[in-house]
Amino acid sequence: MIQFEEINENALLTDINLKDIHKEIPKLLKIKYLLDSSKEFNNNINGIIYGLHHRLFCATSVKYKDKMKIVIFLVDTGSVTTFISRKVLDAFGIYLSPNCSMEVQINGIKTTIMASHSNVKEISLLGMGFMITASVNLYIFSDNRSFCLNFLEPEDTVKKFIRKAESSKDYITSSEDANSEDDFREDSVNRINENQKRNHEKNINGLMM
Missing domain, CATH: 2.40.70 (Cathepsin D, subunit A; domain 1)
Incomplete structure (x- = not known):
């Protein structure tokens, strides 16, 4: 024991x-x-x-x-x-x-x-x-x-996170859905920003009701 x-x-x-x-x-x-x-x-x-x-x-x-x-x-x-x-x-x-x-x-x-x-x-x-x-x-x-x-991650910080993740061995992705590496990075940043904004607004609205 x-x-x-x-x-x-x-x-x-x-x-x-x-x-x-x-x-x-x-x-x-x-x-x-x-x-x-x-x-x-x-x-x-x-x-x-x-x-x-x-x-x-x-x-x-x-x-x-x-x-x-x-x-x-x-x-x-x-x-x-x-x-x-x-x-x-x-x-x-x-x-x-x-x-x-x-x-x-x-x-x-x-x-x-x-x-x-x-x-x-x-x-x-x-x-x-x-x-x-x-x-x-x-x-x-x-x-x-x-x-x-x-309370809402800045775009520059997200970009740094994406760059760090891309260089990591644990980062797994497929480039088939992106026309180029730059397109993929920009698309990833935009999707993370939009998801974070939606989650933030959802949490705030739910708490304030």
Whole structure:
């Protein structure tokens, strides 16, 4: 029988403290912590790589009923669920039991959230459920310690992907359906762009209904 070591969840964010959350990270993101907002975000989200363990932090709008605020999130690819900190919930006048969920809008997208666990109660976590539903692409730029959550892949990035895929041993295609290599590349890019646009619009429309 395989024995797994017990994980001490209280030690998972030892490199991040309240000063980081309330002052240092907002300063680097050029926002004010829990700032009221009159406009809902709905574009790509830029963030920073922060702390000893290279955490991904970003800020975007959270809307509940008629109230909207700018909230700082830690992008957590190890969590399906998106969690909102107790302080943020209090700012919206929300009480949420530990095992309950509810819906808010994050970056203009309806999202199911839960209250942050007691060991990370001051931190809001953006989970993979949100990113998959919203068709988000995550790009990390290690040179300047930043990243981008891209909600619709740029054509230039798709072209690079096609070129890289074509040179890979795992890339399998037939040129019989294309008049030339250039025609095939252009056709592939266009089809990927159109598919991504349709999927993105379908997800957004379905979530906003």
